[in-house]
Amino acid sequence: MAMLGSVLHLSPMMLTTSTSRPTKATTSSPIKPLKHCKTIEELKMFHRSLTKQGLDNEFSAITKLVARSCELGTRESLNFARKVFDLSEENGESYGSCFMYNSLIRGYASSGLRNEALLLFLQMMFCGVSPDKYTFPFVLNACTKTRASRNGIQVHGLIVKMDYAKDMFVQNSLVHFYAECGELDCARKVFDKMSERNVVSWTSMICGYARRDLAKDAVDLFFEMRSSEDVKPNSVTMVCVISACAKLEDLEMGERVYAFICSSGIEVNDLMISALVDMYMKCNANDTAKRLFDQYDGARNLDLCNAMASNYVRQGLTKEAIGVLNVMMDSGVRPDRISLLSAISSCSLERNVLWGKSCHGYVLRNGLENWDNICNSLIDMYMKCGRQDSAFRIFDGMSNKTVVTWNSIVAGYIENGEVDAAWETFKTMPERNIVSWNTIIGGLVQASMFEEAIEVFQSMQSQDGVKADGVTMMSIASACGYLGALDLAKWIYYYIEKSGIQLEVRLGTTLVDMFSRCGDPESAMSIFNSLKNRDVSAWTVAIGAMAMAGKAKQAIELFNEMIKQGLKPDGIVFVGVLTACSHGGLVQQGKEIFNSMEKLHGVVPEDVHYGCMVDLLGRAGLLKEALHLIKNMPLEPNDVIWNSLLAACRGQGNVEMAAYAAERIQVMAPERTGSYILLSNVYASAGRWNDVAKVRLSMKEKGLRKPPGTSLVEIQGRTHEFTSGDESHPEMPKIEAMLYEINHLGHVPDLGNVLMDVDEQEKIFMLSRHSEKLAMAFGLISSKKGTTIRIVKNLRVCSDCHSFAKLASKVYNREIILRDNNRFHFIIQGKCSCNDFW
């Protein structure tokens, strides 16, 4: 992208402004008074003049010099302050005063030198200098953000012992310290005990909640604050409250808060605008955010641009993110490391290593390569772009590898389909958090390794310190859906409720889909009905659930209800509704809905929708009409559409049209195995064995093989897999006896399902080894009487197995639920929900 190139080609002028200050001191310049000293040179000069005047032991002068040096806050000035301080101690008469210690401790703490601050505090205690009420806030500040919160707790003990625990400023600092360490309960305890609170007390507590995942508590506390008359919120408070609203994605609350700010006369500063823009964008109100952005001349404001860019990235709008940063640069503002994080993320999402490299170049030229976040981001980008060598070069150079660094590597491997490498890394990495687990579990699901995903999830349970969250459960639920394991599904639902994982729409939708795929449409619908904020994809899944269960009418009702609630249907919903009509044989309704797509809803039918219509017409026996539709559709019919026609021909036994359709498919998609099988099916049913042989030969020539049929059956929470013709199951003799029993209860084999020209006995035998029959027989002998048997098959169910299942359901009084690659068969008392039509 040309625009991003300008990241690369920033003029050297821009790179040297604003960060580096001119430090040149002219020897001729007069000594400035302390408060006007702005550079280390000026301070040194001041110190020299003190020495010259013999005042370098003069207590108040030295104290002031140290304080001023600390105020400047650079490493150099702090070192200088320390030198002067140490000298004054050596000179002996007076030990460093409490005030000097305070200055230095504050300086160290606020420039991140926390250890130095704490060591100096210890020295102070050791030398017998009593800390005062000013010391403790500085020391506590040094204790926050370190992993070792123990220090702060010890300091708290000291505070109590020295009787400073009732000082408001000290208490405020304690609240802040505990909140920063994530100990919100401790923070609140201190807060509640305070006899007097000022705006900082309230703000510290509110901010503590907002920064954790307790944004609701933050907002509640803000309202509590407003009802206590003596303290008024200020702009710092409001920034915290707005960020809490952003976290909650609560637009209504956010706007209420904004209105309050406007009416209360609280100063609106840049930080507040940034927070507001962030809030609007987190609530997906991009337009409002953009208006504010423009109103405050956002392009000239680094923070505003960063807020916009990071949110665009989060929304996947990478072009917009880069656009904002470019506009910002055009107005002369240099991107900082936060901007770079957004830029690099965009490259990563776009899988654009060229842009990524240009960002990397900018990072190197501007000395940003020591920021861990930047490195992690670059590693992620290179891994996602398939440049593992570049990723590892950065990785190897990092001294502070965190769990995020490792997670980026694992995710990168997953992205490139290297599940084994991902697993090896995952196993050996030094620390794992919930994201690590989610990455590997999600990766296994993506690779269709569903059982493995669930195993890993189970081993996660026994790990300390990790708790499954909504993301984990989405992966696990979708794995379970693929397996069609209802007992597992129920357990997953129970687990989510028990562990208090929030059932928001996305997770809820996954659960609806899971139950639907496990053949439990009732549970699916009851969860769907309980969901708040249902979006189009939630409705789509519910409609699909009804379609799969053969409940066409309910599917249409749901669709109408969705429209009534003002949601705009997309192409995917129509696939669901039309499929439902097709399975339910609702030809007229199907046609009406199809015709309404563009006219009423502005959704242009795509090839899948034509496929649905061909399917609908074909199943209803209207083969000619189906063919007519194909020939007159505005799009070029693809293999999927012809395959729908072919499948319909199989159902209707129309050999000629089947051959015609199959020919088309083989031109367009010669590797589509299913079409050969369907065609041979049609020929076999018609007894045209020569043609069956021809199809078989042409498959062989192309190196295609019929994928083996496999069926899963879940018995007492364990999934058993059967493959067609496989007799290796340990219970095979019992399974065989069961099959024999049913065959002799009056099952008439449907020999058209055997695609080989062998004698009748051989055909009957081959039929009896279909995977779904093996699974069914095993289910019958290994589950309790009266319980439902659930089978998941990878291919379409054969008609012989279908009638076999119907007979079994009646004789043994069992409900059999059979899911094939297309739909569900709920078989009760000899009847199937598909009305023998699939």
Place this chain on the structure above:
DNA sequence: ATAGGGTTAG
């Protein structure tokens, strides 16, 4: 003196 938005991995 004490409090502040935007921050990488799923």
